[in-house]
Amino acid sequence: MTIPLFRRVVIIVMMLGWPAAQAALTIEITEGIEGALPIAIVPFASDGADALLGTDLTTIVWKDLERSGRFKPLPQTDLIARPSEPGKVNFHDWRLLGMDNLLIGSVKATPQGYEVRFYLFDVIKGQQIKAFSLPMQVSTLRATAHKISDMVYEALIGEPGAFLTRVAYVTVQHRTGGASVHTLWIADADGYGPRDILNSPTEIMSPAWSPDGSKLAYARFENDHFVLYVQDIATGTREVVAKALGHNGAPAWSPDGTRLALTMQQKRHPGDAGNFDIYILDLGSKVFTRFTDHWAVETHPAWSPDGRYLIFTSDRSGRPQIYRKALAGGKEERLTFEGAENDRASFSPNGKILAMIHANSGEYRVAVFELETGQLRVLTDSSLDESPSFAPNGSMIIYATTFKNAKILAAVSVDGRVKQRIPETGRVLDPAWSPLLPTLQ
Amino acid sequence: MRALKSFALLALPVVLVLGCSSTPEQPAALKGADIAKPKTETPASTKPDSNAGAGSATPIDTSKGGAKTDTGSTDRSASPANLKNTVYFDFDHFDIKPEFREAILAHAAYLSKNPSATVKIEGHCDERGTREYNIALGDRRATAVRQLLKLQGVADKQIATISFGEERPVALGHDEDSWWQNRRAVFAYR
Numbered sequence: 001m002t003i004p005l006f007r008r009v010v011i012i013v014m015m016l017g018w019p020a021a022q023a024a025l026t027i028e029i030t031e032g033i034e035g036a037l038p039i040a041i042v043p044f045a046s047d048g049a050d051a052l053l054g055t056d057l058t059t060i061v062w063k064d065l066e067r068s069g070r071f072k073p074l075p076q077t078d079l080i081a082r083p084s085e086p087g088k089v090n091f092h093d094w095r096l097l098g099m100d101n102l103l104i105g106s107v108k109a110t111p112q113g114y115e116v117r118f119y120l121f122d123v124i125k126g127q128q129i130k131a132f133s134l135p136m137q138v139s140t141l142r143a144t145a146h147k148i149s150d151m152v153y154e155a156l157i158g159e160p161g162a163f164l165t166r167v168a169y170v171t172v173q174h175r176t177g178g179a180s181v182h183t184l185w186i187a188d189a190d191g192y193g194p195r196d197i198l199n200s201p202t203e204i205m206s207p208a209w210s211p212d213g214s215k216l217a218y219a220r221f222e223n224d225h226f227v228l229y230v231q232d233i234a235t236g237t238r239e240v241v242a243k244a245l246g247h248n249g250a251p252a253w254s255p256d257g258t259r260l261a262l263t264m265q266q267k268r269h270p271g272d273a274g275n276f277d278i279y280i281l282d283l284g285s286k287v288f289t290r291f292t293d294h295w296a297v298e299t300h301p302a303w304s305p306d307g308r309y310l311i312f313t314s315d316r317s318g319r320p321q322i323y324r325k326a327l328a329g330g331k332e333e334r335l336t337f338e339g340a341e342n343d344r345a346s347f348s349p350n351g352k353i354l355a356m357i358h359a360n361s362g363e364y365r366v367a368v369f370e371l372e373t374g375q376l377r378v379l380t381d382s383s384l385d386e387s388p389s390f391a392p393n394g395s396m397i398i399y400a401t402t403f404k405n406a407k408i409l410a411a412v413s414v415d416g417r418v419k420q421r422i423p424e425t426g427r428v429l430d431p432a433w434s435p436l437l438p439t440l441q
Numbered sequence: 442m443r444a445l446k447s448f449a450l451l452a453l454p455v456v457l458v459l460g461c462s463s464t465p466e467q468p469a470a471l472k473g474a475d476i477a478k479p480k481t482e483t484p485a486s487t488k489p490d491s492n493a494g495a496g497s498a499t500p501i502d503t504s505k506g507g508a509k510t511d512t513g514s515t516d517r518s519a520s521p522a523n524l525k526n527t528v529y530f531d532f533d534h535f536d537i538k539p540e541f542r543e544a545i546l547a548h549a550a551y552l553s554k555n556p557s558a559t560v561k562i563e564g565h566c567d568e569r570g571t572r573e574y575n576i577a578l579g580d581r582r583a584t585a586v587r588q589l590l591k592l593q594g595v596a597d598k599q600i601a602t603i604s605f606g607e608e609r610p611v612a613l614g615h616d617e618d619s620w621w622q623n624r625r626a627v628f629a630y631r
Binding site: 203205206221224225226246247249250263265269270271272273274276297299300313315319320341343344357359362364384386387402405429430 | 533561568569570571572573574576577578580581584587588597598599600601602603604608614615
């Protein structure tokens with residue numbers, strides 16, 4: 001078989017470009033908020049500890065806050081003073097620099113490891129907002145930094161941060177001769193430390209985090225159909241949980257983690273026209289309960305955070321639209337009417353907003369839909385967006401898109417004002433933002 | 442409504458097949474179906490080239506089988522290797538376009554003559570839409586082809602359907618030049 005020239009070029013680019021994926025993913029901010037909060041972050045001083053520890057910590061915090069689009073951290077070279085204790089802060093200086101807030105701190109060596117102290121100030125009012133002490137090991141440095149970012153974010157924005165989280169995603173690497181490698185990765189939310197948790201010669205699709213962040217459910221192609229797996233992230237043990245003769249996919253965990261909603265296509269034999277419907281699998285008893293029973297395609301179930309409803313995609317109207325049905329039963333209510341298609345909806349953590357793929361005039365874009373008002377707002381201006389996934393604090397939505405002929409990940413804030421791009425070469429698909437994690441260990 | 446209409450289209454081939462073999466005056470039964478244009482009611486054997494109406498969707502497979510005339514099914518049933526193995530679809534549709542019917546009927550003739558032969562029908566989509574939804578759409582395309590084979594008398598056990606959704610494109614571009622090539626059903630003989 002001759003490979004078209006274009007395809008050959010792509011393969012070469014992927015082979016050259018791929019090793020970069022082992023390192024951290026680069027996140028570019030393509031649009032930030034006007035009036036992002038100016039904050040000065042002073043490298044934490046060392047108190048008997050390696051001076052680099054303090055610098056490393058504050059660099060991570062600096063990048064976290066900048067990446068959120070809600071802060072404009074002062075470049076480190078513009079710092080006019082480097083206080084590490086509240087008594088040494090001269091608010092007047094920081095006001096002259098136009099700073100609203102100031103973060104200072106220190107790293108002290110202790111018999112158990114290190115103690116990180118930090119202080120957050122309102123420069124305008126000349127007041128201390130927060131003072132905290134955290135124990136740290138060298139191995140928990142990144143997690144400690146993200147925790148500090150979370151605390152600063154929450155103190156100043158009024159919503160929890162989501163820096164101590166991870167993102168799961170899938171890459172496809174084409175090899176010469178037509179073979180391909182499909183990899184399921186987990187990286188920190190800042191793109192650091194991608195770790196492959198599954199390599200497969202066949203497709204991996206729709207990874208979904210368990211609510212406690214310890215497991216991923218995903219679909220994998222084998223023996224002519226997709227089969228559903230649940231994999232323990234720490235141990236790597238995985239088991240098949242759904243293998244109907246047709247399709248098994250689109251897993252969604254119940255908020256309590258005891259059940260999976262999924263799409264199954266029940267075929268009686270390999271040539272049967274099995275129908276796609278939503279089922280609920282009780283993970284304890286392994287019993288499946290049928291949730292929808294319609295001749296149309298039903299897929300992409302998602303649980304409301306209170307566990308009372310499932311929303312799903314159905315094309316019973318002719319094109320995919322979003323429907324809702326109570327777990328307790330009752331009628332299936334169509335939610336979306338705007339646009340040619342709406343698909344793959346999921347709930348914001350507060351249950352008030354849905355993120356979805358909205359198609360109009362052949363453009364597939366990330367949109368949010370307010371349940372109370374029925375108002376739909378398109379957030380992106382790209383045309384091939386897929387798989388939107390909320391950050392666990394509801395601030396950002398990560399999604400897959402096509403940019404300059406590559407399938408990449410991107411993120412947008414729920415208000416559409418902050419946009420980020422993760423310009424990895426190749427094909428990156430199906431991002432899923434983790435729940436808030438107790439630790440990054 | 443589109444889905445409902447497409448189901449109606451699945452039933453269409455029956456009428457057309459009957460029309461070919463016995464009573465040519467069937468058009469009344471075709472009313473209401475979009476693609477039931479008069480020229481498609483012409484018996485396939487009188488059409489010089491079944492691909493003439495394919496528009497931009499020119500099949501890219503190398504076999505010349507589809508250009509054969511429908512003078513005798515024995516000619517087609519010798520081997521599937523000479524048959525056109527790819528059928529193309531419109532965006533977000535799974536109804537069989539008239540220009541691909543003859544190619545499918547040729548496979549049906551082969552499979553009917555060779556009851557021990559088996560085929561996998563692979564359904565594929567372009568990259569637009571979600572991965573999971575495209576699995577369902579690819580399945581419908583494969584199923585539409587299977588349905589037509591079955592109506593020709595091919596046994597259930599000879600046909601398996603697989604959907605690859607948008608996972609295995611043959612063209613990697615991000616516009617219609619690539620997309621039409623990817624919206625396809627492929628006959629795969631073992």
